[in-house]
Amino acid sequence: MKPVLYVGNINYSSWSLRPFIALRWAGIDFDMVEVNLDQPGYGEYAIAEILAFNPAGKVPALRVGEIVIADSLAIAEWASETGRSLYPQDPLERAMVRSVVAEMHSGFAAVRRDLSMNIRRRCRAFGLPADTLRDIARLDALFAGHRQHRDGPFLFGQRTLADAFFTPVATRFRTYGIALSADAQAYCDTLLADAAFLEWEQKVLAQPHAGFSRAPIDQLYA
Ligand SMILES: N[C@@H](CCC(=O)N[C@@H](CS)C(=O)NCC(=O)O)C(=O)O
Structure with missing residues (x-):
């Protein structure tokens, strides 16, 4: 089974974009599942849909078999160690x-x-x-x-x-x-x-735009 990368709303989730890029650059084949963060529990790490795969209540998370790697840096390090290295030799x-x-x-x-x-x-x-x-x-x-x-x-x-x-x-x-x-x-x-x-x-531009109601992201400097 391919690894599965769980990400937040792709227009907004900067933590999620980093491991996506690292996995692609490392040449690792994976599936991606986007979780809508604009739902009850947001900001408290208590979104039920996320808790179902990551007890820390956060995305990004990468499921590899039975293991869930639950931090952008840990996922990126795993990508670099498993696929093409994303660190210099020296x-x-x-x-x-x-x-x-x-x-x-x-x-x-x-x-x-x-x-x-x-x-x-x-x-x-x-x-x-x-x-x-x-x-x-x-x-x-x-x-x-x-x-x-x-x-x-x-x-x-x-x-x-x-x-x-x-x-x-x-x-x-x-x-x-x-x-x-x-x-x-x-x-x-x-x-x-x-x-x-x-x-x-x-992928972002292909989605119909849905604003984010739980934080004023779309209203900043309006
Ligand atoms: N240090 C973590 C941060 C992850 C994080 O804070 N993710 C946010 C979304 S970008 C989250 O899952 N928030 C859920 C919530 O606030 O309930 C990482 O690098 O992966």
């Missing part, structure tokens, strides 16, 4: 990839709070607070660093988990019209032109 480069993946996984709370992923939407964010502007400046500097690598357009040259983890940020910057340096913008353009992301985006 241990120090690998450590640097892990370092920025960890920074994304546990950080950038202000960007997550104020620039929610909303792939369909285009608007202009205004009045962003200082902590969000600081996050944006840090991400801009980090993204611009991809220019140091001459063997490819990704953050570390070739595709790594870092790029899978930063793709949702590239969509957030596009959605909210965030101005970036030319080098950082070039990196975001690379992520948004990647086949795995385009496949996800096509």
Whole structure:
């Protein structure tokens, strides 16, 4: 049986997009099941449909046989260890990839709070607070660093988990019209032109638009 990736609403769930991209890049065949997060229990990790496969009440989760891997980073690591590796060979480069993946996984709370992923939407964010502007400046500097690598357009040259983890940020910057340096913008353009992301985006655009009633995601900066 193929692994099954359970994801949240694909227009909004940034945590879900990351392992989808990692699984595709690693070349792993899997099925995907989308769970509507806009239902009772949301925000409390108490959606019954999710609890049925993940006692933590969260998506993404990957079912592999009897096992459920229940975190975007754990799924992405499994993909990289099971399929095509998404880490560089050199241990120090690998450590640097892990370092920025960890920074994304546990950080950038202000960007997550104020620039929610909303792939369909285009608007202009205004009045962003200082902590969000600081996050944006840090991400801009980090993204611009991809220019140091001459063997490819990704953050570390070739595709790594870092790029899978930063793709949702590239969509957030596009959605909210965030101005970036030319080098950082070039990196975001690379992520948004990647086949795995385009496949996800096509799935989003093919759906009839259903807003999200349990959080003000669609009303931000309206
Ligand atoms: N650190 C987790 C975060 C997962 C997470 O927070 N998922 C959200 C949706 S994107 C969720 O399942 N929320 C359910 C709820 O709020 O009830 C990961 O990386 O997978």
